[in-house]
Amino acid sequence: MEPTKILLAEDDPNLGMLLSQYIRAKGFKCTLATDGEEAYSAFTAGSYDFVILDVMMPKKDGFSVAKDIRGIDRETPILFLTAKSMKDDKLKGFELGADDYLTKPFSMEELLARVEAILKRTNKKEETHLYSINNYLFDFNTRILSFQGKEQKLTTKESELLKVLSKNIGKEVDRNDLLKAVWGDDNYFNGRSMDVYITKLRKYLSLDEKVEIVNIHGKGFKLTLK
Amino acid sequence: MEPTKILLAEDDPNLGMLLSQYIRAKGFKCTLATDGEEAYSAFTAGSYDFVILDVMMPKKDGFSVAKDIRGIDRETPILFLTAKSMKDDKLKGFELGADDYLTKPFSMEELLARVEAILKRTNKKEETHLYSINNYLFDFNTRILSFQGKEQKLTTKESELLKVLSKNIGKEVDRNDLLKAVWGDDNYFNGRSMDVYITKLRKYLSLDEKVEIVNIHGKGFKLTLK
DNA sequence: AAAGGATTTTAACTTTCTTTAACACGAGTA
């Protein structure tokens, strides 16, 4: 996969160089524009995956650059760099489709964290990761399944399987769909492996009488509440 | 439909204003509270569809606000905003009925995506598949047929067949329709298989004198109450 | 690179569910 291309518009030459080099050091391609007009023409000329705009820039401020970019592109994520002094009324500018903002001063790691968070989210939409299964609570992030204070740490496969089932409480999940979602392949042997995991999940979920994984013979499984 | 009302509690004025305006820009109504006490009184005063709580707030932290809210309302979704430094053990606080949490820093888009995912998930409640057949009660979800406390667990085919018949109590169900509904195909062999299941269902339903599956020769079956 | 532990897969055996087969019977029809 080719590297993500980032367009950075920042008029302060010191900060601009510093940030662009840092971004490059982290494995992205980065183009630096030093004013708003330059930023917009760079955007139209090349194809970028991400845009970082300083709000206050000569010739064309960050908001109007964003507005123009949104005129031709509704997708590419835009992140604003704002001064702390910014007034509320200016914040309304975000309504034109910004994805995030960062208040100066900020650390470079912080900037990168935001960029990566947004990229991650826009590439594949992030899902909620907390599932309530009657009296159980399942946190997909920490992979902890808890019931009245008792915690059970799940393995990767266990939690991926439980996630898909939890998303479909009361609804049948096709056996092959389940296999493709968790194993990526619905062959016979993965199926047997899944059956082993179903047994394990049932054991974990046995503390709550009302929670049950039922099998639909020849079809799939269903997580259901009495 | 009127817009979803969101209560946002965030003590950082910059972030608070920004988020609330972003939320409004996305078509929600949003009230901003700047500390925990204000958040709780706002919640009791108005009727909100969603609550977003910063965990660390002056006067009353997010957890205790959530606890108090849950004291009077078990339904309304709650989402926590947590600091990155927060340890897993602190996450235990979530068992008091949070629907999700988001770790700072996050993008605004991410916040919105979570809110929408939770709303989608909580709005559709599991439909009950409960059928009453005179003194029998049949739960299609759990596949349990009960009669005066006695429970009989049904198999997939048994329960699918009984479901169709239960939906049509007193009405004749055409043999071929029944086959297509349960087996997907009304060939001769499936028909014989169905006859075997009819026998089984009759056995299960024999505890109640008034319940009967009658055959209409050459046509189909009918579940009737005497 | 090897050890040790955790995780996942494979394997073997068991149980449950579904279909098939065989035979019985009674309703509708020639």
Place this chain on the structure above:
DNA sequence: TACTCGTGTTAAAGAAAGTTAAAATCCTTT
């Protein structure tokens, strides 16, 4: 009446899923 067809019933065969333990793989640490 007798004959056929549709259904009733039971048992056995076959297929899917449940369970447990061992083997293989993957990860982390040294």
